[in-house]
Structure formats: structure tokens, C-alpha cells
Amino acid sequence: MSDAVLVIGAQSEIGQSLIAKVIAEEKASQVIAVSRSDCPNSLASRVSDETRLTWMRCDYSDQEMADVVERCGVLLAEKNVTLNRLVICNGRLHDSTISPEKRIEDLDRDTLHAIFESNAVVPALWLKHLKVLLKTHLKGRIPAVIAVLSARIGSIEDNGKGGWYAYRASKSALNMLLKTSAIEYQRTLPELRFIAFHPGTTDTPLSKPFQRSVPEGKLFTPDFVAASLLARLSESLAVNTALASFVAWDGSQIPW
């Protein structure tokens, strides 16, 4: 049986690099991509074998998440592949109306709700909806790993600088939601592992306005980060790793 990778929030530049890499380097693997938008032309042109990429649109409502999960189940059965790597990329830091807070006086109710929604609520609801699929598909025996794209800034212990309240706290919440669901999932799927992954500062739209202060050599390309993430996923499948870990691009552990 061949492998399948599920990439949620696939419009993410890191997610796109991951998809392109899996299609290019793993000749038998299938990729299922889920996003609010269509597959971008920039990715379509990088994908040499489009028969191995299935792109699903989803507005992240509960109804559409459940529909996507059902379609995934049908597709995995049709293709006779094992879904053993799942990556949830969703994350938002700024847009035309939102920027990270410098001071507590900048806190804004709507911004807090919006950032928590995309960074913690949406990934958590995916963990909820995927349970039914993973229970029937993995049957408790097959090793698999779920990674969420977190950020070191979400580490409560590591917070020495302050600022960026909404983004920072939404990633802390994401980590807690992941760890809590890992404990519950373990009862029925003991071979499933959970990773909160810190990609490092990566050259994507998310980090664009903040790249000037990044030390030389510390701004990574999405391709480099995708390779690091794939290495972390492989490690998790190959060796007996902790149920849930908060891990950086280079494999170093981050305190929760």
C-alpha cells in the first residue's frame, strides 16, 4: 500500500512547497490538499504528476469540513493508499486591517477573535472532524502523524519579549488543543503522533512585513522548511517518539 499526505490550508507557501516536494520525490505518494481557494497556478506548474494531487475547496464551516473528511475517506479507499501524514498549515498574523500588537493598549476584541479563529479554532475543528476518518482508516494499528504549523512565539516558557498578543496566544492555544486531543486520540489510535511544528522565520506573505529584523541566514525558504518538516514527520513515523511534541525545523525541542 502507498502513502497519502493530507495538507490543510494548502494555499500556505510552506504547504505548497510540501505538496510539490512530496509529488516530486515520492513517486507513489498521493497528496490531498484542502484550502479556501483553488490550487494556485504557481503550484500547478510545479506539479509534474497531477494525477497524484487532489485539491478540495473548503470554507472551513463544520458542514464543509465533514464533507471533505468524507470525500477523503472515499478517495483513500479508491486509491488504496494509507493516510499517514497530516499537516494543518492555517495561520494568520496580519492583513490589511490587522497587525500584531506592540502594547496592551493595542488589544482589540475583533482582532483577537479573528486571529484565534484562524490559528486555533479552525485547526482544532479539523482535529475533531478527522477523528472519525482516522479511527476507521488507521484501525488503531498503523503509525501516522499529525502536524500543526505552530510557532516558537506560542511557547509560554520561552516568552521573554512580550508583544504580538493575539498571534502568540493563539499559537499557545493551538498547542494546548493539539496536546489535549493527542491524549484523547491515544485511547483509540495509540500509533498516532502529534507535532506542533515551528518552521523558523520563513520567506512567505505571513512574515513579509517583519523580515528586516531577521539576522542573516535565518530567513528560510519555504522549500527548505518543507524538507525540514518532512524530515520531522519521517522521524515521528520511524522511531518511538513522544505522543505530542513541540519541535523546531531543526528537530530541537521547544518548551511548551
Ligand SMILES: NC(=O)c1ccc[n+]([C@@H]2O[C@H](COP(=O)([O-])OP(=O)(O)OC[C@H]3O[C@@H](n4cnc5c(N)ncnc54)[C@H](OP(=O)(O)O)[C@@H]3O)[C@@H](O)[C@H]2O)c1
Ligand atoms: N512564515 C513564517 O515565518 C512562519 C513562522 C512561524 C510559524 N508560521 C506558521 O506557518 C503556517 C504557514 O504559514 P505561511 O508562512 O506558509 O503563511 P501563508 O503563505 O501566509 O499561509 C497562510 C495560511 O493560513 C491560512 N489562512 C489565512 N487566513 C485564514 C483564515 N481567515 N481562516 C483560516 N485559514 C486562514 C491559509 O489557508 P488557505 O489555504 O485556506 O488559504 C494558509 O494555510 C502558519 O500557521 C504560520 O503561523 C510561519
